[in-house]
Amino acid sequence: MKRGLIACALLVLSASSYAAMPPSAALCGSCHGSQGQGVDPLGPRLAGLSSDYIAKQIKLFQTGKRQNATMQPMSMTLQGDAVYAVADYFSSFDVPIVTPHLRGEKAVYEDPTEQLVYQGDWQRVIPACVTCHGPSGLGVGEFPRLAGQQASYIKNQLMAWQKDTRSGDQDGVMGAIADKLTSAEIDALSKYFAELK
Amino acid sequence: MKVSHLSWLIISLSPSLLVQAEELPDKQTELVAKVKQVGQAYLVPRDLSSIPQGEFGDKVRLGYQLFVNSQQMRDSYVGNNLNCSNCHMDAGRHANAAPLWAAYFAYPAYRKKNDKVNSYEERLQGCFTYSMNGTPPASGSKELVALSAYSYWLGMSGLMDQAGITTAVAELSDSDLIKGGKREDMLLPEAVKTAMTQPERAALPGKGFPKIAAPKLAYSPKRGSEVYQAHCQSCHGADGQGYESAGVYSLPPLWGPQSFNWGAGMHRVNTAAYFIYENMPFSKSVQLSNQQAWDVAAYINAQERPQDPRFTGDIKQLKDKYHKHQGYYGVSVDGKPELGSKAYGNNPKRSD
Structure with missing residues (x-):
């Protein structure tokens, strides 16, 4: 089952122009999506987050500052450079462009x-x-x-x-x-x- | 000959430029900071949703909009990446973070230093020249009227609520708005007039930044760098240049070419220490020790930044004239060249 998921993820990737998935990211993809697009409610979207942010979160799970029954053991599978390889990989995917609303565009918000x-x-x-x-x-x-x-x-x-x-x-x-x-x-x-x- | 003739013509056509070349008035004279009182109640301006419709209300709203997105004046009046709301928390509404409602009723103010009465719009112009490292809008311009109208409306609505008056804030003419609220002929509801004296209105609790005690040890940029790394860096960056998203530096640069210049009030170590102690880390307030606040203020202000606009070529002369306070202008730190000698330019274009 897990293998099937990984194979499926690799297949999707091969068709894209993004960096190849590092082997250590395969497990993450099963809950976060092979391109970090997120699988609601299993895992949040990782695409659109900075590599630094993702790497920091992995370390926070490892040290127990973020407590999550799934992510604590999962994060422990990543050590050393693998943390950054995974973070770089998932942060490389684009997310839909949102036209930003700037402060000052409105003075009064009814909502x-x-x-x-x-x-x-x-x-x-x-x-x-x-x-x-x-x-x-x-x-x-x-x-x-x-x-x-x-x-x-x-x-x-x-x-x-x-x-x-x-x-x-x-x-x-x-x-x-x-x-x-x-x-x-x-x-x-x-x-x-x-x-x- | 032709060139000098032409330049003379240009100068004669721009009187404001001529004044600037001669001498910039010291519009950022240090306020007398007061110690924060425990349990102090502060003025609460009305919610922005109660700004009236119509021409006057539009000026108030424009003032708010310029205040929180000052970058719409970039390359015209603003020469760095800052927005007024970076230091004036809650868009100038928050007590002890230099609220506009307190500043407005403190002007016009007589300054012994230049023997001149400075109006509110002149104080605002000082913000553009120094804190925003830009070129101020002209007297009576729509920007200065709008910022004055916003400040007035915040202050007057708060004073009226305090006095139990629920009617709309009276509209003022543009020429009255820019003067400020500390005037004998200021239009005030009777209950507001009797609730407080004019000097009391000019010194509302929460004005400026609260004074803190002098540090036990002389402030030190070296110790400050450790405080910076531990508490400030995550928002302002290891290099102090802040962070940008969608073109907005809501996490502002603290030194360098895109921050306030050597003439801004915040470059004084004491002013920065008061601000930081009371308002940083953002929204947490009073997390650092007194010593940490002084040290980190020293660290931030012992870095190069845009030149003091009053600079005419001699750092020592300028230091003696305008920098007789707690600051690092003209001072050499750690054997480096004296600060100011490598200062960045004034009012650069975004593309520079």
Whole structure:
């Protein structure tokens, strides 16, 4: 069964112009898609994330700062250069182009979710998501792309920050923000970003 | 002969250029910072959704838009990658992050230094010249009117709410807007007038950045580099140049050609330390120790950046005249050339 999946993944790849899949990435592909496109709800999309970000997450799983029953053993199969080979491979795939919405295009957002995304809620010291995650959540530096990510995954992560089963953020910045979000806001934000494609 | 004649003509046609060539006014005179009070209540401006429709409301909204996306003025008035909202948190609404609502009611302000009364628009022009390393919009321009209107509306709506007045903020003429709110003839609702004196309105709690105590050890860029790596680098980059996505540097550069210049208030170590201690890491506030804030402020400000626009060729002269404060302009750190000697250009084009 696993072999079949790998063979299938290789077949898909051979038709594309992307880099060849490193052998160590084959296992990842079974839940994340052979081109990192994501398999909802098994595994989030990896395409569109930076190589640095993916590599850092693998290490966070390995050290238990991100707790996930599947990913902890899976991440341990990657050691040394394999971490970067896998990260480079999955980050090389393109994702749909999203025309970014820039701050300042609007002063007033009627939708409270959009207001959180583009202006935040500073009465609760929640900054705009796009400050760190980039315009329309396209991702920047160490901050992952949110646009087009699976809603179920974003929701699980925000809850993981709240439950302290995910950490590794600089000075707990993301954890502190997630702690302030209501469950309704988490649902709405997850849906909002997932639909930005 | 022909060339010099032509250049004379150009200068005579641009009086603002002539003034700049002579001497730039010191519009970024240091504010008197105050210590933050525990349990202090701050002015809360109204939600942007209550900005009225119509011409006046459009000016207020434009002010907001220029403030959060200052890059729409790139190559006209802005000469670096910064947006006003990089330092003024929550688009100039957040207390202790130099809120616009507090600044507006502190101008016009008499400055002993140049024996001149500076209007609010002149203060804004200073931001363009120094913090944005650009060329300021002209007096009365739509940009300065809009930024003044936004500041006024934030401040006045907060003062009115505090005084229990729920009506719309009164519209002001453009020429009044750009003066600032600290005027005898300022239009104020009676309840606002009686709630506070003019000096009280000019010193609203949360204005500027809160003062912190002097460090126990003299601040050190060397120790600061360790603080930087541990707490700042993930957002601002190992090279301090920030990160860009879709053309926007919401994680701003802190030094180098795309950051604020040697004349900006933030280049002073104390101002940066106050800002950092209170506002960094982003949205966490007060995570660093007093010493760490001072040290990292020193580290950031002991790096080369765009030239002080008042520079006329002599670093020492400029240092003696304008840099008698806690800063590194004209100072050699770690045996390197004195800072300012390799400064970057003023108001470069994006393509430069």
